[in-house]
Amino acid sequence: MENIKWAIRRLRVYWHLILLSLLGSVLEATGTAGVSLLIKSLVDEVFLLREGEQIVKIVISLMGLVFLSQLGNFTVRLFSSLYTELEMKKLRAEAFGRLMRADYSAFMGISAGEFASRVISDMNLYRNLIGSYAIKLIREPITVLFLFGVLLYRDWVLTLSLLILLPLLAFAVRYFGTKRGKHIKKAQEGYANITDRLFSSFLGFDSIRSFKAQSMFESLFQKLNSLLFRSSFKSELYFAMNSVFNYTFGYFVVAMVILYGGYRIVEGSLTPGDFISYITALVFLQNPLMEAQKGVMEVRSSLPVIQRIREVLNLKEEEEGSLPLRSLRQGIRVEGLKVKLGNVELLKDINLSIHKGEKIGIMGDTGSGKSTFLRVLAGFVPYEGSVKVDELELKHISKEELRELFLFLSQDSFVFPGTVRENLLIAEDRDEAELWEALRLAGCDFVEDLDQQVSPKSLSGGERQRLALARLFLRSPEVLLLDEVTSALDAKKEEEVLNNLFERFKDKTMVLVAHRFSNILRCDKVFVFKEGRVVFQGEPKTAIEFFLQSP
Incomplete structure (x- = not known):
């Protein structure tokens, strides 16, 4: 009825x-x-x-x-x-x-x-x-x-x-x-x-x-x-x-x-x-x-x-916080973080700190909770425990202002059917010179015209990732949350793009999930995830040795 x-x-x-x-x-x-x-x-x-x-x-x-x-x-x-x-x-x-x-x-x-x-x-x-x-x-x-x-x-x-x-x-x-x-x-x-x-x-x-x-x-x-x-x-x-x-x-x-x-x-x-x-x-x-x-x-x-x-x-709408966040002054502190999907715990009692300007590497086996952790920081996934951004609880921060400062990029590069220009402009409204500069920094040498038609099927995995990365260079976030965003690139192109990335955002906070040790070695500090927990945190070389020796 x-x-x-x-x-x-x-x-x-x-x-x-x-x-x-x-x-x-x-x-x-x-x-x-x-x-x-x-x-x-x-x-x-x-x-x-x-x-x-x-x-x-x-x-x-x-x-x-x-x-x-x-x-x-x-x-x-x-x-x-x-x-x-x-x-x-x-x-x-x-x-x-x-x-x-x-x-x-x-x-x-x-x-x-x-x-x-x-x-x-x-x-x-x-x-x-x-x-x-x-x-x-x-x-x-x-x-x-x-x-x-x-x-x-x-x-x-x-x-x-x-x-x-x-x-x-x-x-x-x-x-x-x-x-x-x-x-x-x-x-x-x-x-x-x-x-x-x-x-x-x-x-x-x-x-x-x-x-x-x-x-x-x-x-x-x-x-x-x-x-x-x-x-x-x-x-x-x-x-x-x-x-x-x-x-x-x-x-x-x-x-x-x-x-x-x-x-x-x-x-x-x-x-x-x-x-x-x-x-x-x-x-x-x-x-x-x-x-x-x-x-x-x-x-x-x-x-x-x-x-x-x-x-x-009646899909549940994203809860909009009310606390303003104009900039990141100190960093992020995580205490007792838990994430559940039904009866399955994806993250269990995570405790860590990320200081402003740090380049953080995250390692771990597939399914260890790395991507979920980044999505928590991006404000996508509901959680238990505490995630403080400059002493403000993450879930209470305005999503509009949070995403002005925190930018999440997934390895599943989002490219929709349309022109290169349209795909770039979802990031920021910029002029043509800035669009071409972003494409150059992302290594998008396959683009010949901004009105060139592209689709998920017309581009290779590496081309999709580079086009998605070009959006990143059009923004000026305080915190970059990058989930294996260069995984489909060859070693030479990856080196080129990462050099541009670390140079462009050298003063910004970056959390980088990666499997390649060369990427991890660029970071200041590394967290190793295993079965939803942080089992190690320390310098890159030590973290890599721990990861290789852990069962």
Whole structure:
């Protein structure tokens, strides 16, 4: 019920468009009901009494009612499409905005494929829900109501006796809707898994081919594909079963009415015109009644998707601190630092100090907590314990001001499809001379033009890293947090770039995660991480010896 309330609250802003759709439904229903009423005059006055002068009047009236019905149909489609597309535009913007403002921890453990599925596949189903399924619950019941009025007018006893069949329809809605809803939810989860598999396979295409693992990945994909097939098939199966029930039930009712009406015409208590008018209204009633029933079933079965979309829109936002931080005067002191992901401790009781202007090296095996530690200092990851920046607790510092002074750069170099200029300008708005200088310092000799198009696939790993490093030279941070940012560069190019980096930021504080000992030897002090703890801190040469000797 809460999901329905959520959707209604969102759609209230479009009340004027929904009202116009409702007006269109009234026009459509009026035209349809009018046609069924007009049938009596056509049969009794033209076909039986043969009053020729009535033919033109009835035909003109018939065309007028058809035009009115189709005008209403167009109005419904126009304004329902308008509010649907406006809502989807707004919803997509909200989802992307939430992504941009979400707390980093909200994505720890969530794959890109899962998030993409929720934004694309789930929202497409939501679009159908508000633009197709829900509109059936607006237009079809109005048509049913008008035609039901015609049936009551023609024969109220027979019409009221048909109402005893409504509980059977209600049972069908509940049964088929619940069954289909369960499998739609499984299908959406299946689409998320398929999307994730496609993402990862695309990114790992080279490795899959190199290890001749195509068959393995095809097998893994087939398992997911089979699960999705079963869920999707069962969803459509219950939809088809509901449709078969609806139409079989509808024609059974029509058959019973024909039997009843036939006896009454034979005994003279009912004119052929009245009967044909009644049966026409009943036939006209069947489609909107079944569509309304399907609309209820489709809405019921699609409600789980709303919950998944709400989870995206309710992603925890990054907590904005309030304490100002204009510059780094003293340094950073870490005491009792802990970081958890679920029940797993990524960092355990970290205690260390970093003084202003120091060049800090961080070593450790893969998974020892190095990258997590840098993300804590960058203000991305929530933590327990204390991280003081000039005696100010990190979590309470304004994120805007923190990131003006602290700059984090990952080894997973972010390059998006666009021009070199666009990729650089996410760092700082600078003129062309400064952009070219940053490219030179980062060793980006592959760039020929600032308007050159680049993408993650068009650049090598080393080129992506150098382009990402060029952004760094456009900024003047107090603290640089660098997570193996030259790992994909060859030794000569790395030496060149690091020389420029250490020269450009010689007075700045730098925390450098690296595996290459040549990088570590450039630092003033080194911390060695192991299984989420700092197990050694000291001079570079001693730290390297400790690292090599440790089990």
